[in-house]
Amino acid sequence: MKTRHQNMLNLFVFLMLILFSAVVYKALFNGEQGKNWRSIAKSEKVSESYIYKNVNEQNMVKTVQMGDSGHEEGSANIVTSIVVSYRAFDTLGEILVLFASIAGVGLLMGKRRKRTVVPASIVIQTAIPIVSLLTLLVGIFIILHGHLTPGGGFPGGALIAGGFVFLVLFKENFLKKKILLAVESLAGLGIIGAAFWGTLKNGYFFFNFLPNGNIGELFSGGIVMLLYLLIGIKVASELTSVASYMIGEEETNS
Amino acid sequence: MNLTDLFLLQAGILFLIGIFGILTRKNIFKILMSINILQTGVNLLIVGLGYIPDGKAPIITESSSNLSLFVDPLPQALILTSIVIGFGTTALGLVVALRYHQKHKTIDFVNIDDEKENEVCE
Known part of the structure; x- marks a missing residue:
């Protein structure tokens, strides 16, 4: 299906984009x-209140060090402290959006013809248990250290989902979608x-009750570790289910 | 040219490639890929604007004595949300493309008037 004026369209869009980039360049520089x-x-650019863990008070005490206690929030990774502690309500919305999109995938994927099953080769059968075990271990490590190192529930959940996708490729119907x-x-x-529970304890949604x-330290940051563990489990199961929908081995009635 | 300029330049190039793909391609799969490239450009723009010269990753470690060198952590936290939502929209778009292919037997956008004319001719 070729368009008649594809070259003209390309040229026109190219010129338009050059104009657009010139405008943006002028505004930026x-x-x-x-x-x-x-x-x-x-000082206007970097949000220092999050870095020094002092959002509520006016006069910031700019001393935060490794091993300190008694600050507002106790995780060493400041991005994590924003995502899961200060802006946890935001993350709840994000999880709801992810849930809605995966529900839409399940709804639209309803009817698919059964694909012809090709048995896995000897290389795959030998390698997949080892590779998926290592992937699951790395995923669990990243989830549990989300408040100390880069990473957290979302990338760790994606890694765990990758390990489970390997297992689904290795063995059909390895995971039931209902589980x-x-x-x-x-x-x-x-x-x-x-x-x-935070609301019951102190009257605020997502209050840090731990x-x-x-x-x-490993057990620091209060509610961050618990929430990231739950988010990791949720993201891993969602991504595994969307991958197994896309692989498509279960639905038969078309 | 410092590092932030480089980030902005790369972000702009990715953004323009994405818009070019969305406007000129007819294949739905390629349009979805273009949307993803565009989204990568926007993410890089926002994270790159939070960079400061000689900035460090905003993680408190034993060797990080000077916290004033940390880059802005807030855009990174927002981009995490953006990446996850981008994954969701891409998955949904791929499924919609699949249903489109099942109905129209093609992955390209077809002009509905043309299709009706063809049906009348046949």
Whole structure:
């Protein structure tokens, strides 16, 4: 299906994009009165309240070190402290969006013809148990150290889902979709339950009801580890279910 | 040219490639890929704007004595949300493309008027 004027269309869009990029370049680098994005001061750019773990008070005490305790929030990874502690409500919305999209995938994937099954080769059969075991281990490590190192529930959950996808490729019907759905629902209920437990304790949604501990230890950060564990389980089961929908071995009636 | 300029340049190039693909391609799969490339460009733009010269990753370790060198952690936290939502929309779009292929027997966008004319001719 060729368009008649494909070359003309390409040329037109190319010229339009050159014009567009010139406008954006002028706004970024030659703004009015010599102001551009470089003239922003560093104190206006970096959100220091999160870095120094002092959002509520006006006068910041700028001393946060490894092994400290008694700050507002106790995780060493500041991005994690924003995602799961300060802006946990945001993350709840994100999880709901992910859930909605996976539900849409399941709804639209309903009828598929059964694909012809090709048995896995000897290389795959030998390698997949080892590779998937290592993948699952790395995923669990990343989830449990989400408040100390880069990573957390979402990338760790994606890694665990990768390990399970290897296993699904290795053996058909390795995972039942109903079990995945149940695990996912339980994890989601756990997140909501943790949020409401904080409400019961102190009156705030997603209140940190666990002790903060010392910054940098494994059991620190309070509710962060619990929430990231639940998020990891939920993301892993969701991604596994969407991958097994796409592989498509179960639905037969078309 | 410092590192932030490089980030912005790469982000702009990725963004333009994405828009070019969305506007000129007819294949739905290629359009979805273009949307993903565009989204990568936007993510890189937002994360790159949070960079400061000689910035360090915002993680408190034993060797990080000076916390004023940390880059802005807030855009990174927002981009994490953006990446996950991008995954969800891509999965949904792929499934919609699959249903489209089952109905129309092609992955390209077809002009519905043309299709009706063809049916009348046949």
